Amino acid sequence: MRIVIDSDAGTVQLSEAGGTAEYPLFSPEAFRVVSRQSLTLGWNLGHWSTFSWMGRQLLQFPDDVLRLAELFWRLRPDVILETGVYDGGSTLLFAALCRLAGTGRVISIESEIRPGVREAVQQWGGGVVTLVEGDSASPEAAAIARQAIRPGERVCVFLDSDHTARHVAAELCQYGSLVTSGCYLIVADSSIPELAHTPNGEPHWSSDNPEVAVETFLSGHPEFLRERPSAHFHAGTDFTELSYFPNTWLRRI
DSSP: OEEEEETTTTEEEEEETTEEEEEETTSHHHHHHHHHHHHHHHHHHTGGGGOEETTEEOOSOHHHHHHHHHHHHHHOOSEEEEEOOTTSHHHHHHHHHHHHHTOOEEEEEESSOOTTHHHHHHHHSTTOEEEEESOTTSHHHHHHHHHTSOTTOOEEEEEOSOOSHHHHHHHHHHHGGGOOTTOEEEETTTTGGGGTTSTTSOGGGGTSSHHHHHHHHHHHOTTEEEOOOOOSSOOSSOOTTSOSSTTOEEEEO
């Protein structure tokens, strides 16, 4: 693939195996081409790792963080269940949203809770976070999470731990049924095939990634639809490309 940005001529030219296309520089088509490359370059340089919430590393692209916050603020679920805690940034973000909304709590599952994370969550989590230490794909961890959810509660699930197809498939099997009607099952980092060729990527990501698991899951679960939440405010252009998981927002119908 070859991309030529000509700011003097006001064009973006994309050459691929199928041919060459040219777009006006300030068009939605040019934005999609350039933004995907920007995300790939930024990921390889670690741009996504520079953000935090309440002093804890977040490990998310800002657009994804705000879209998640918009969704949870709109739905105000009783439970946000996340897999993958790492430094606790996303856990504290979800807890803050629950406190601001005056409802909801967070169940967070991590294979090994790092030093200082539990203390930070206890200090700043506002008493709305349940931490579960264990493999999120295991029946044991899933059972603990299920026991913490009361009958009739509305549940959203955010999967962001091990991104291999096998692990994500196991998580989908364990937690997909917990998602309630109208709520979302969101699978993070499904765009890693686009990062496989980068210096910090892994070649096997091309075939071993969350999207593989999502495709299989959807084929057997018609109760879920791919449906990225629409923006609250529209600028006339689709900015879906500004995401590391643009197409794995699954709504239960």
